[in-house]
Amino acid sequence: MDFHHWRKVARRNGVPDAVYVSRIQNNWDYERAATEPLQDKRVSKIFNQKDREIMMKNGISLIAASRRFKSGNYTKEEAITKPIRGS
Structure with a gap:
């Protein structure tokens, strides 16, 4: 097809x-x-408070995590835990 x-x-x-x-x-x-x-485009529906704490711990901004997840190339967990290139 x-x-x-x-x-x-x-x-x-x-x-x-x-x-x-x-x-x-x-x-x-x-x-x-x-x-x-x-996907629901409202970030607040995608990432809860615990997710946001994980992002902060990993040095990943909410915008970066959102873009990663919405691209479809990352799972939610990968979006909030995988290090940003060059970091």
């Missing part, structure tokens, strides 16, 4: 074209890009 087939699936699943394309550009496979639900 190809890009166009999965784009139709994405549309049926409520994933906007721009999000689908962005996910593909971030190296997601077509199926995952088309079927994974959209």
